[in-house]
Amino acid sequence: MGDPSIKDVARASQASIGTVSNVLNHPERVAQATQDRVFEAIRTLGYVRNDAARQLRAGKSTTLGLALPATSNPFFAAVAHGAEEVAAERDLRIVLGSTGDTGGQESRYLDLFEQLRVRGVMLSPVSYDPSRLDALRRRNTPVVLIDYVDPAMEFPAVTVDNRAGGYLAVNHLIERGARRIVFIGATGWTHQVVQRFAGAQEAAGHHPDVVLARIDLGEMTVSAGRALGHEMLANWETDSVDGIFAGNDLIALGILQAFVMSKTLRVPHDVRLVGFDDIDFAQSAIVPLTSIRQPAEEIGRAAVKTLLTKFEHPETPAKVVKFEPELIVRDSS
């Protein structure tokens, strides 16, 4: 037979099911002696509340959906960590989804969140589809965008000024003497990457003698970066590139590794390298990595807080929380 239900507890403790429910949810309404009997029965039966039944009854869940491009990237892991921290304080749980750099799983997780009737959704969109989010809004599920501001300003957002970050990175590269710079992005560009490149272009635009190229990877991982690094080495023509701005730290670390292993190219002597995110491992890299820092945990915390505000004041107009990126100079540049 199945799990003990509230009905079994009622029988065992000689109370009605309503009373058992009250013991659990409004103990102050129940006599002490009854409570004792009920708790005793709960213990001996090993009763545990059935969350599905509760939720069905309540009509809404106590879960938040969080969809991020790549949870294995320490940057996003930190965002999730910050979010969990705040959520836990309110006894909210988080269902975390990894949508993939290319967003292939994005729609799948949104489906899941809808089926789960999550109380709110936090999404770092890869393939931004407003109609998808409209559906959420029609069911009154608050949505917060992470690292994307929708042009119509319909949804609140928590972002970092990626464009400014891109500017900082390339401007720094130029100040350090780089003139032939390449930006490493990814095909199926996420909005973030587009913005970083835009900032990079702006910085390069101020200097007529600077050339800014770009290369797209299939995914923004260490191994993709490493593969690219080896490829660049194989085709290296002296002076072809003297500055690299990697779309994220994983790529930067991969490239760095390839260069250092080969021993033919020194960083920063031959090529200057800047990453993005400033993950923890950037500073313990083989050549400590110059990077653009984003406050990962804070972003996660702010996203949950925005949701909490929406719960309490549904009519709050969409607000954008914007963090400023920071250039962290280390040895790689």
Place this chain on the structure above:
Amino acid sequence: MGDPSIKDVARASQASIGTVSNVLNHPERVAQATQDRVFEAIRTLGYVRNDAARQLRAGKSTTLGLALPATSNPFFAAVAHGAEEVAAERDLRIVLGSTGDTGGQESRYLDLFEQLRVRGVMLSPVSYDPSRLDALRRRNTPVVLIDYVDPAMEFPAVTVDNRAGGYLAVNHLIERGARRIVFIGATGWTHQVVQRFAGAQEAAGHHPDVVLARIDLGEMTVSAGRALGHEMLANWETDSVDGIFAGNDLIALGILQAFVMSKTLRVPHDVRLVGFDDIDFAQSAIVPLTSIRQPAEEIGRAAVKTLLTKFEHPETPAKVVKFEPELIVRDSS
């Protein structure tokens, strides 16, 4: 008003509730024309299945619980990734919990899993409590242990031979000439760490001239390692330590960083350093890190597969899948 339910769909499509349900779950029983009408209504109404109601009716969920010590550690993130991969193939979803190095949240997540009526639990126990797991077994929820074999062999497990890993690490250190070795663990030792130390002791035991000490950290993170590194530097007496075996790569990377920054201690010249896990970032470390590799994603995949087997053949006796760790020699030793 709330979300559209199956009832609304039934009304809008002039079909009964039962028929709508059949369209969704057993389309072959329903005439094509009816199906078309139903799907049309689903679309216009924006109907989405209510997972809570489904689950209540079914009596069980389609979710797996996975509790790991620290999801921000790339090693565990990779384990989770492997698990998700296999789970997704079977349309199972995973609720991931971070129990904390000290296991403070372990019980909390087990509670959650019980309330959720998850179909199976994967647990890397920090504070192993058999009675807690017995409760799960009484409700016929399969459990797989990760990186821990319970002495009674009541639960299947997926493990790496941590003891062998510890042996490999210290044996290697000794072969490279280290004689005064220190192991860095954590208070509230997890079973894994205990085993690693046991293996370390065994290796040291073969060499009468080798001294093996140990230091415990509050948590096994990069910053805890870095703090320890600075402390060690401050109290450095020449020749006091010539080999360090860190309980995991995060600690090793932190120590490494402290040493390299100070420039007074060279790795491996003055101290040889070995980590554990072989996370991706170990090879791009400032001094590429020698480490003991564990097949993270495979562990995750094996855990889910073990659960799947239990679903299909509940009476299968508990089996232990054991992976062998591998010494990866890089520059730090």
Place this chain on the structure above:
DNA sequence: ATGAAAGCGCTAACAC
């Protein structure tokens, strides 16, 4: 091929 109805476990409204 379709419809009617029971019931999963729970909470809240109401009656006593």
Place this chain on the structure above:
DNA sequence: GTGTTAGCGCTTTCAT
């Protein structure tokens, strides 16, 4: 303080 009951949305007999 305690008990009774309706109903959340769904799937599944069982009739028709």
